[in-house]
Amino acid sequence: MLNIHGVPISVHTRKVIVAALEKNLPYQNEPVIPFKPPAGWDRLSPTGKIPVMSDGDFELADSSVICAYLEREYPRPPLYPADTRGHVRALWLEEYADGTVFREVIHGLFFQNVIRPRILGQAIDKAAVEAIQVEAMPRVFGYLESQTAGDCLVGGKFGIADLAIVSNLINYHYLGYRIDSRFPKLAGYFKAMLRRPSITRALAAEQPFASGMGLDSRFVETTVPV
Numbered sequence: 001m002l003n004i005h006g007v008p009i010s011v012h013t014r015k016v017i018v019a020a021l022e023k024n025l026p027y028q029n030e031p032v033i034p035f036k037p038p039a040g041w042d043r044l045s046p047t048g049k050i051p052v053m054s055d056g057d058f059e060l061a062d063s064s065v066i067c068a069y070l071e072r073e074y075p076r077p078p079l080y081p082a083d084t085r086g087h088v089r090a091l092w093l094e095e096y097a098d099g100t101v102f103r104e105v106i107h108g109l110f111f112q113n114v115i116r117p118r119i120l121g122q123a124i125d126k127a128a129v130e131a132i133q134v135e136a137m138p139r140v141f142g143y144l145e146s147q148t149a150g151d152c153l154v155g156g157k158f159g160i161a162d163l164a165i166v167s168n169l170i171n172y173h174y175l176g177y178r179i180d181s182r183f184p185k186l187a188g189y190f191k192a193m194l195r196r197p198s199i200t201r202a203l204a205a206e207q208p209f210a211s212g213m214g215l216d217s218r219f220v221e222t223t224v225p226v
Contacts, residue, residue, distance in 0.1 A: 002027035006050030008206035012063035013051040014167045019067045021198035023074045079159045090154045090161040097164035104136045148185040166193045174215040
């Protein structure tokens with residue numbers, strides 16, 4: 001059985017959990033919080049980040065590396081396109097999600113709205129939040145809008161690009177934000193993704209953590225049977 005270490009509301013932990021669900025792999029989740037890691041965490045995660053996965057005595061850190069491992073070790077159903085161009089396009093969108101979407105939009109908003117007031121006991125930097133919403137978000141979501149055509153991002157099949165993008169958009173909604181009318185294709189894509197069984201199951205399982213952190217789960221309650 002896979003052991004996935006990391007709080008499930010993490011963008012990157014959820015990405016691995018949904019990959020395991022898509023491949024029908026049994027797993028258990030150890031909800032590690034990076035700010036309060038268990039003893040020995042630096043051995044499992046040299047960067048200190050989540051997630052970490054163990055498959056028997058084999059251990060891996062980093063969500064992209066873990067998903068690549070799962071694809072090689074458990075190839076059915078595939079989460080990466082077989083053709084070269086589709087494969088590298090999926091890798092690009094995964095990288096864009098993990099790097100640009102997360103680092104320039106989701107991480108900053110989550111840090112300001114959740115981590116600072118609820119974990120660090122600090123005031124929200126409202127100017128930082130506004131800068132993300134006015135400058136970074138329209139540019140980043142605008143690119144995603146331009147790449148969205150249909151229910152899945154690459155080759156008409158659900159895969160690693162969808163996993164990475166949707167996991168970020170889920171956390172955007174947890175913060176009380178919504179994809180606005182400037183990005184109709186992205187909004188429709190996200191709504192369709194919420195109906196996918198693996199995502200439905202992942203969201204249902206993480207609701208106790210979302211509730212405990214005071215996150216806004218109304219989008220889950222209105223679109224996903226939990």
